[in-house]
Amino acid sequence: MPGQKILCVAEKPAIAKAVAQHLAGGQVTTHPIRGNQYVKNYEFDYNFRQWGNCSVTMTSVLGHLTGLDFDPKYKSWKSCHPRELFDANTVTTIDKDKKSVAENIQQQARHARVLFIWTDCDREGEHIGGEVRDQAKKGNPNIIVKRARFSNTEKAHVVQAAQSPIDMDECQVNAVAARIELDLRIGASFTRLQCLELQRLSETLHDQTISYGSCQFPTLGFVVDRYNRVRNFKPETFWLIKLTHTRDKIKVNFNWQRVHLFDRAAVTIIFEACLDDKLATVTKVQKKPTSKWRPLPLTTVELQKQGSRFLCMTSHQVMAVAEKLYQKGFISYPRTETDQFPREFGFEALIQRQTQDNSWGQFAQGLINGGFHTPRSGSHNDQAHPPIHPVNYAAASALDQNEKKVYEFVVRRFLACCSEDAKGEATDIEVRWGSETFHTHGLLVLQRNYLDVYPYDKWESSQQLPAYTVGETFKPTEANMVDGKTTAPGYLTEPELITLMDANGIGTDATMAEHIAKIKDRAYVDTRPRSGGGRNSVQEFIPTTLGVALIEGYDNVGLDVSVSKPFLRKEMELKMKAICEGRRSKTEVVQESLDQYREVFVKTNSQIGALRDAVTKYVVNGGRG
Template sequence: MRILCVAEKHAIAKSVAQILSDNHFQTRETGDQYTRNLEFTYRFPNNTMAQIVMTSVRGHLCTTDFPEQYRKWSSCAPVQLFELNIEKKPSADLAALEQNLAHEARNANQVMIWTDCDREGENIGAEVAQVCRRSNQRIVVTRARFSSVTPAEIHRAMQNPVQIDQRQVDAVDARMELDLRVGASFTRFQTLSFQDWFPDLKDGVVSYGPCQFPTLGFVVDHYRRVENFIPESFWKLEVKHNKDGVDANFIWQRGHLFDQLACLVIYEACMETPGPTIRINRVKSKPTSKYKPLPLTTVELQKSGSRLLSMSSDRIMTVAEGLYTQGWISYPRTETDQFDQNYDLMGLVQKQTHNGQWGRFAQRLVEGGFRNPRRGKENDQAHPPIHPVMHTENLAGDEKKVYEYITRRFLACCSEDAKGDQTDIEAVIHTETFKATGLIIKERNYLDVYPYDKWSGTVLPNFEEGEEFIPTEFMMKHGATIRPTTITESQLIALMHKNGIGTDATIADHIKTIINREYVVRHKQGNEFQFTPSTLGIALVEGYDNIGLDMSLSKPFLRSQASFRNLALICLGTKTKQQVVEDGIEMYRNVFEIVNRDKRTLRQVSSLAVGIHHIFLE
């Protein structure tokens, strides 16, 4: 039996070949400089021998586009792009890859797809299968499902192949068609309109993307709040008391008041004879906990990484992909925040017991400290949460930072919550209530391995209910509201995820796109990246917002309703690809016609873009 195995990238093909062949394989050149064919013999558990050729592609083999006669911008009105036929055909620059697949498939009994196990990988796998079937109509197509490049996972996938999920293939086809039609029509409209109005843009492209525009909208909306911010003065009461050498800070339960006179009246009432006597009304102590983190998803990795590791989301994902390819971590694109009950978590913990930094903690878990991870609410039914699959101490730079974060997070998930005793004290001066809270940490537990979370104790003096005294300090203080910062990368990722803009696997790409389009500028403030919209970015968002659409192009509702939710319905089988495409086209075409009729409004606001130069597609 001869099996052709096809991975999504050469690095994965080589790693899989090394595992299946026990590092005994022969290498053959292909017509593509980035790809090699790796040959070896594989013995199945029933002693059946198979001759394996492991090769790879470089992402999608096909492109989706309009017919040649409509690719020039002057060939038709932009609105026609919603209805014209589209073509899906092989990419000319990947002809060598396709020829290699066709040649190897002729002599194969079976082709096994080893592309990434997500929707995009499923679609790429279907393209590979199509090429192989054209070359060999009798070839059997199977699919390898795996979540990490480890011997156990790879052998299991090899010995238990499944079928390609056509629903996932259809969902990606629908998304690509909608993105092409919507993106091309609005990009041509915007660019041609802006070039007419602003000669400085005559050589540039003002692009539109169904996901990149709502992403830009989040940045602009936040920027407006920052720019329109007006500080407001407020006043508050503060109580401090020192007893037995220990300080206690009591917080006014009103928080603060924006009316100075009202606050002054309350303060003076509390100061009346015999003075600001404070009475302890209640002292309550109770056990408390700080919950350990949930298992790690892709979105959480990007949010936490940008906030804690001082890395951009696209850099984090690039590094994580590399760690996965090398076999150090599980597949880094997952929405799942719960481990299957039968998952061998203890085995993974044991692999970390020899680490010089967290090995002792892992050993504590092995010796009885292990606790099952918390179960979140998400499960994509495809991949487990991100976790280390092998131990290594031979990493450096960003790879080391990301691997350490993933590993410490995993060990924290398998530990106990931090535990302590919390004391709440309620006190009254005149008619005003104040509260003080103390905390004594008794068991740090997961905090010992997870320094990214902070939980500090606050010791209070011993107070008794009914106790009265004059506080050490009782003051009326003035303050002002603080201007918010521009939006951080972790905030932007959270908004995109909440509103269904992009997927866990594409969020970083959409952020990178609006940076490359020069719609926003990413800058570092302290340890975090923040975003400020460019003049053109503001002009585009305000232009569309001022048209008064029911669902503005810069808001998430149109994209979420027209595509994101419907793609999930295709995967569930409750909607067909054609239904989703037709619904999406109708919604965006209606918006396009309104915008096209109201160019004047867009033109007035977009006058802000005068002087913008060098706007290019990536």
């Protein structure tokens, strides 16, 4: 007979169901909860190593259970000056549609000895676990609290997690609580100021929420900065020397070592001096083995970048689909900074599951038959989750169109990691003509290896170069002085934007896609396919007149550190990390960050005319400058 009762709580209904099925071995009773159609209670018996044979209730929440809001007296936007929101009283709230979920946890906890939390093993999941614990303790103040550490919903992995409970990480809970409070106070104060001051300037803005976010604005700033560089670009004429030589019916183009110069007279003098020398001399012929490295194991940032580049999806769509694939048990947890597999990782079983596929099954079999190479290790390890990888085989019929694309990318990336670098032979030839050096490069791909399964990388043999020997001379077949013009950079693409956000510490790997989606939702930017890219072209970002106006307006306020630049938010993210590592307290970080942003707010409020002028110039007068 089972002894004590254990209450298990997952972050999402799909995870609760998967864990219950794995632990129950089919002997599970399902009960709906009153007031919510999505959350179920699963009851079964299970023998835990730590607690013995127990009666288990497995249930879930639906993401965050609680929210932080201002005291109801601040609800009206005109109830106080926006600056007062930096210090206004806050209350923890539970949305109406989640009250039944909270009550279910309280009720189930009353008779339980242990609360076993199965929320996602990241910072946000830890905070959700804290919310669950708080509700459970309302029902049973003496309940023991543990959490499961897991990265996927595969049965053996779930059983291992069930047998190895760990303590919750209060530092991570506090870091998220700090972030939630800062986002509320900073976002609400600036958003109210912007709306109250700017909505009245134009009919088009009257009903528009002109929101502010400390990640949102630096993200928009990157887009506007590139837009301005493109708009302000002035092409310059340059000149260069082209040298060609035909041998064995092969036309070889030699590139000038100086590339090009902007002084026509100087290039003319150099070119005429070269013409005086009738023959060019071969000064270097080098053939050497070369490789194209297989990709590193897959992180969240890399999945978002490559997904938006190759899959015709936004980073937000890619992450939503990856989350679904994780919940269905097909891939590992899709939020990870780690690009190195642990030493004891079980590659063979995972590769074996992919051998049945019609597209990459043969390649996977080749790895099993001796082609396997231990994946390269990158320099990042978040100590929480392994790199993203396939867990179970998913037949194409089990997936929708977008799921197929993301799943295929994850599988191909994993198999490519476990393969061998592509091998080739590079040929470099240098010639001296007059006082100038010219060179050409050839590549012969000898073994494609990982490229056979990973079509997202390109590495092609160039035209075969004819034989040259050092010291020989030849008469150039053709030599010309030609001109050209510098070209503007392209508008920012989503992979480029994610790279900038990652390098500048804007958001976390899990939230970058949300910040990008937010500036689109707020009509601060539009997207369009990059011209000349064909049907599968990558999207590029163009700021709207409002987006340009907001960034220019804030820049004109004359802040010491502009809110359109990443520095303030990057500093805040570093402080969150310090809380996670136990080096700083939540209270001091919140106070310090609020003091910094309050200073920015006061200056913005006193110079609000600069923001109004920019919005009038671009939005009201209908020009981008």
